[in-house]
Amino acid sequence: MSEALPTLAARIKGARRLTILTGAGVSAASGVPTFRGRDGLWRRYRPEDLATPDAFARDPRLVWEWYAWRRELIATCRPNAAHDVIAAWSRNPGCRVLTQNVDDLHLQAGTYELVRMHGSVWELSCWERCAPGTTPWRDTRVPMTNLPPRCPHCGCIARPAVVWFGEALRAQDVDAAVRATACDVFLTVGTSALVYPAAGLVHDARQQGAFTAEINLEDTPASAAVELALHGSAEQILPAIARLL
Numbered sequence: 001m002s003e004a005l006p007t008l009a010a011r012i013k014g015a016r017r018l019t020i021l022t023g024a025g026v027s028a029a030s031g032v033p034t035f036r037g038r039d040g041l042w043r044r045y046r047p048e049d050l051a052t053p054d055a056f057a058r059d060p061r062l063v064w065e066w067y068a069w070r071r072e073l074i075a076t077c078r079p080n081a082a083h084d085v086i087a088a089w090s091r092n093p094g095c096r097v098l099t100q101n102v103d104d105l106h107l108q109a110g111t112y113e114l115v116r117m118h119g120s121v122w123e124l125s126c127w128e129r130c131a132p133g134t135t136p137w138r139d140t141r142v143p144m145t146n147l148p149p150r151c152p153h154c155g156c157i158a159r160p161a162v163v164w165f166g167e168a169l170r171a172q173d174v175d176a177a178v179r180a181t182a183c184d185v186f187l188t189v190g191t192s193a194l195v196y197p198a199a200g201l202v203h204d205a206r207q208q209g210a211f212t213a214e215i216n217l218e219d220t221p222a223s224a225a226v227e228l229a230l231h232g233s234a235e236q237i238l239p240a241i242a243r244l245l
């Protein structure tokens, strides 16, 4: 670790194009539960019961109760030191931030050039895909009453504007993420590197010649593929790197 921090800091300092991919671990210190970690959400709930279009079709109220509960929890959370460092770096030209997180804490921290690959729990869209309702709208009500909420355009059921398993990511987000793999340094932070297409980006970046690094509490499938795998918490390591720049 002692050598690794200055090495990564020097790479970041020398990079014209820096891309950062984040996952739930970046928000863990803010109090947002991860999915697969030690108190992760998938330890208590089955993804197929709650985070698929089939689950929503079967029981929209149940799925909405889960999202309403998560929204209440996230509403009490604030960005942590990891979000703050990433937001500061994002103001440098050539820095792009890709997040799988739906909590919007990167936005709250003031991150520029942010791609929210899996959407946001604070946005809704029309389940029936009526034309105006395919553009997500913001709804930050906490607590949510009268579940499930309705589409303001057609009156049908609304859904969380997040990407569930088996659903395609928005084309513009995939395009932006793929473009961002053409970079000098690709840093993957706080993600289990299990969920595609996000998990494939670090490999694409490396193939194009980027220096790749990972920050995580533990090894992931990406660890063996990156040049530098740093074990530790994002909220400690990122500020430590920022101090070296």
Ligand code: BJW
Binding pocket: 022, 023, 024, 025, 026, 028, 029, 034, 035, 036, 037, 040, 051, 100, 101, 102, 118, 162, 163, 164, 165, 166, 167, 168, 169, 189, 190, 191, 192, 193, 194, 195, 196, 197, 215, 216, 217, 218, 220, 232, 233, 234, 235
């Ligand atoms: C810390 C820390 C600290 C803790 N500091 N670290 C290719 C191969 C295999 C499968 C597929 C494939 N392509 C597609 C698939 C299927 C599927 C998939 O990937 N399945 C795998 C699980 C096998 N992918 C999809 O279905 C995607 N869609 C798709 O590809 O569509 C194709 C298509 C095309 C055309 C038509 C139709 C379809 C969609 C994936 C959507 C994922 N959605 C979720 C839910 C979002 C909504 C919600 O939040 O409710 O996104 S699932 C969940 O996982 C959420 C997350 O964004 C995502 C990733 O999780 P993340 O962020 O990595 O969190 P964790 O908990 O897994 O890990 C946390 C990490 O942090 C851990 O490693 C900790 O150690 C670490 N950590 N504290 C640093 N303080």
